[in-house]
Amino acid sequence: MDLSDSVLDHLRHVAALPDLSGTRYELESEIGRGGMGVVYRALDRQLDRRVALKVVDSALAGEPRLIARLEHPGIVPVYETGTLPDGRLFYAMKLIAGARLDHYVARSPSLAERLRVVRRVAEALAFAHSRGAVHRDLKPQNVMVGEFGEVYVMDWGVEAVAGTPAFRAPEASLDRRSDIYALGALLRFALPASSPPALLAIAAKAMNLDPAARYSSAQAFLDDIERFQEGLAVEAWSEPLWHRLRRFGSRNAVLLWLLAAYAGVKFLLFFLRSF
Amino acid sequence: MNKILVGLLFGLALGFLDGATAWFYPETRPVIGGILVGSSFKGMLVGLLSGWFARKVNSTKWGIVVGAALGLLFAFIVAAMDATKGQQHYLEIMFPGFVVGAIIGFLTQRMGTPRSAALTEPRP
Numbered sequence: 001m002d003l004s005d006s007v008l009d010h011l012r013h014v015a016a017l018p019d020l021s022g023t024r025y026e027l028e029s030e031i032g033r034g035g036m037g038v039v040y041r042a043l044d045r046q047l048d049r050r051v052a053l054k055v056v057d058s059a060l061a062g063e064p065r066l067i068a069r070l071e072h073p074g075i076v077p078v079y080e081t082g083t084l085p086d087g088r089l090f091y092a093m094k095l096i097a098g099a100r101l102d103h104y105v106a107r108s109p110s111l112a113e114r115l116r117v118v119r120r121v122a123e124a125l126a127f128a129h130s131r132g133a134v135h136r137d138l139k140p141q142n143v144m145v146g147e148f149g150e151v152y153v154m155d156w157g158v159e160a161v162a163g164t165p166a167f168r169a170p171e172a173s174l175d176r177r178s179d180i181y182a183l184g185a186l187l188r189f190a191l192p193a194s195s196p197p198a199l200l201a202i203a204a205k206a207m208n209l210d211p212a213a214r215y216s217s218a219q220a221f222l223d224d225i226e227r228f229q230e231g232l233a234v235e236a237w238s239e240p241l242w243h244r245l246r247r248f249g250s251r252n253a254v255l256l257w258l259l260a261a262y263a264g265v266k267f268l269l270f271f272l273r274s275f
Numbered sequence: 276m277n278k279i280l281v282g283l284l285f286g287l288a289l290g291f292l293d294g295a296t297a298w299f300y301p302e303t304r305p306v307i308g309g310i311l312v313g314s315s316f317k318g319m320l321v322g323l324l325s326g327w328f329a330r331k332v333n334s335t336k337w338g339i340v341v342g343a344a345l346g347l348l349f350a351f352i353v354a355a356m357d358a359t360k361g362q363q364h365y366l367e368i369m370f371p372g373f374v375v376g377a378i379i380g381f382l383t384q385r386m387g388t389p390r391s392a393a394l395t396e397p398r399p
Binding site: 254255258259261262265266269270273 | 296299
């Protein structure tokens with residue numbers, strides 16, 4: 001009997017679907033797939049809630065354990081892990097309703113909003129680094145911005161993953177400094193075309209080809225972004241004098257106006273007394 | 276440094292500088308010492324009250340308004356005292372006093388440790 005290509009494709013697709021019999025989950029649809037596995041939207045029948053179910057090769061067994069160790073508001077929590085009848089591993093995570101960072105940025109949010117997202121990512125990364133975990137594949141596709149503005153970093157690093165070229169540090173072995181590189185690339189990606197030079201300098205410093213010349217930690221990167229937002233000089237950029245003066249002026253505009261008002265009043269009174 | 280101390284210091288400095296501008300008026304030069312002392316004291320009072328207000332209310336706008344109002348009030352008192360000696364300098368004293376008060380009010384809002392932060396600071 002001959003089978004048409006479409007029937008074969010369908011059979012291949014059905015065969016690849018995870019067999020969730022014996023679990024509390026019911027498959028609904030595929031959300032996405034990558035080198036590390038496939039993510040499905042599933043229904044947790046027991047608790048009557050939707051979850052993100054990730055099915056990975058058994059070689060990646062460390063991933064759910066790694067994420068479970070990282071309890072942080074910016075890291076997607078793992079609910080449960082298990083093994084499928086075919087030996088593959090699955091783990092259920094919180095299903096985030098929102099947009100990936102690349103889709104989110106395409107909606108042209110404000111600069112402050114873009115920086116807020118990058119800061120949340122950096123905070124999650126700083127936390128993970130403090131727990132000895134490294135992401136290894138930070139990119140816009142692995143950052144979700146929820147409906148209420150919450151930010152989650154997903155797909156935490158597995159040794160087998162080599163990173164995504166545009167966001168991957170040039171060094172051979174990936175470590176914390178490689179995550180800093182990816183964070184810089186993420187910042188540059190999130191910035192609009194006409195961004196302040198101080199922010200571009202922060203991204204450039206984080207993306208320095210020499211790991212030792214990058215920020216020493218995600219926290220140091222965060223601190224520099226905070227300095228920019230507070231109108232202070234950033235560590236990554238030695239700004240020209242005119243720029244420093246302009247920054248001082250905009251940071252102290254109210255005080256300068258008050259001093260100018262005082263000088264104006266004094267001059268006025270001084271010249272008025274002649275009349 | 277707490278906000279009251281910030282207010283006192285800036286009040287003293289700005290009050291002194293404001294008083295020192297009287298030197299540009301030749302008729303006031305013989306009494307410049309008294310003006311400097313009085314103006315510094317007035318500045319300190321405005322600073323003290325603005326600093327106290329800044330500990331209670333965290334608002335740059337209201338800090339400026341309250342500082343300006345206090346500056347105006349104390350300048351009026353000084354001008355009225357001056358008027359009893361037969362000299363009418365209401366405009367010359369109250370106008371700058373109003374702006375100096377606004378500056379002190381602004382500075383007490385922007386500088387110094389807020390009370391809540393001071394209370395939550397870890398002790399060694």
